[in-house]
Amino acid sequence: EAQVTQNPRYLITVTGKKLTVTCSQNMNHEYMSWYRQDPGLGLRQIYYSMNVEVTDKGDVPEGYKVSRKEKRNFPLILESPSPNQTSLYFCASSLQRGYNEQFFGPGTRLTVL
Amino acid sequence: AQSVTQPDIHITVSEGASLELRCNYSYGATPYLFWYVQSPGQGLQLLLKYFSGDTLVQGIKGFEAEFKRSQSSFNLRKPSVHWSDAAEYFCAVGEGGYNKLIFGAGTRLAVHP
Numbered sequence: 001e002a003q004v005t006q007n008p009r010y011l012i013t014v015t016g017k018k019l020t021v022t023c024s025q026n027m028n029h030e031y032m033s034w035y036r037q038d039p040g041l042g043l044r045q046i047y048y049s050m051n052v053e054v055t056d057k058g059d060v061p062e063g064y065k066v067s068r069k070e071k072r073n074f075p076l077i078l079e080s081p082s083p084n085q086t087s088l089y090f091c092a093s094s095l096q097r098g099y100n101e102q103f104f105g106p107g108t109r110l111t112v113l
Numbered sequence: 114a115q116s117v118t119q120p121d122i123h124i125t126v127s128e129g130a131s132l133e134l135r136c137n138y139s140y141g142a143t144p145y146l147f148w149y150v151q152s153p154g155q156g157l158q159l160l161l162k163y164f165s166g167d168t169l170v171q172g173i174k175g176f177e178a179e180f181k182r183s184q185s186s187f188n189l190r191k192p193s194v195h196w197s198d199a200a201e202y203f204c205a206v207g208e209g210g211y212n213k214l215i216f217g218a219g220t221r222l223a224v225h226p
Contacts, residue, residue: 004156031212042117042203042216043157058213090156094212102212104149104156 002027004105006091012111013081021076021108023091029103030096032074036060037088037107046089049074050096081112115140115208119217126194127225134189134220136204145207146187147214148178152200160202163187174198199224 004025013019025032033048035058045058049068063085065077074093078085091105118137126132138144145164149157161172168180178189187204201221205214 033213035216040122040218042119042218043205043214044216045213048213092157096212101159101162102214104158106154106156 002103004091004093004103006089006105006108008108009106010109012113014113015082016080018077018079019081019110020078021089021091021110023074023076023105024072025074025091025093025103026072027093027103028071029093030071032068032091032093033058033102034064034066034074034076035090035092037090043090046076078110081110083112086110086112115206115215117204117206117215117217119202119204119220121220122218123221123223125223125225128196129193132189132191132194132198132222134202134204134222136187136189136217137185138187138204138206139185140206140208144180144187146178146180147205147207148172148176148187148189149203149205150174150200151203151219157203160189194222194224196224196226198222 007022030051034046035043037043044060047066049055089108092102094102116139147162148160151157160176161170163170163180170178176191201219203219204217
């Protein structure tokens with residue numbers, strides 16, 4: 001089944017404790033991205049990757065890091081989480097060429113105390 | 114800068130009634146427009162998209178949307194709502210050439226029996 005998976009689905013942590021949210025897709029998509037969803041703001045892009053070893057900032061990259069060492073994986077790293085990073089996070093992937101459908105993962109709800 | 118406005122935060126309709134969700138966009142060039150639905154606890158699913166051509170677009174689950182350039186709108190419609198349509202709906206515009214989506218804040222739909 002074609003899908004985007006994220007782990008963990010739920011995470012409660014404390015300020016400053018490094019964490020990683022994993023994202024994996026099995027559709028051989030070149031393009032992957034991370035969004036955060038906050039009430040009243042919709043989804044905002046954090047980082048994106050056009051292919052392996054190619055990443056760039058989205059609209060709200062502060063406090064986040066990403067890496068793309070393999071085509072299928074695109075982890076989101078919070079090296080020193082803060083309470084304002086409490087949010088619902090979505091990973092998405094799509095084919096690179098043109099405006100193709102983006103497939104979204106199920107989301108990761110992160111709470112930073 | 115590109116933006117998407119969904120004027121209605123919450124909408125409640127009775128089952129069987131018609132539905133229209135509003136979406137207005139601000140974009141300098143020909144927009145690539147999308148509607149996504151997010152069911153409780155789920156990721157985002159693409160309902161329909163507009164790239165060019167016929168301004169009335171048919172999607173899944175009986176939804177359609179009409180692109181009106183003169184009004185900068187892309188409203189989503191359904192002639193008869195089912196209880197399972199209760200969800201949050203997001204309008205989005207595709208930016209640039211990298212599949213980046215700019216989302217509206219979302220409209221939460223409740224369906225009364």
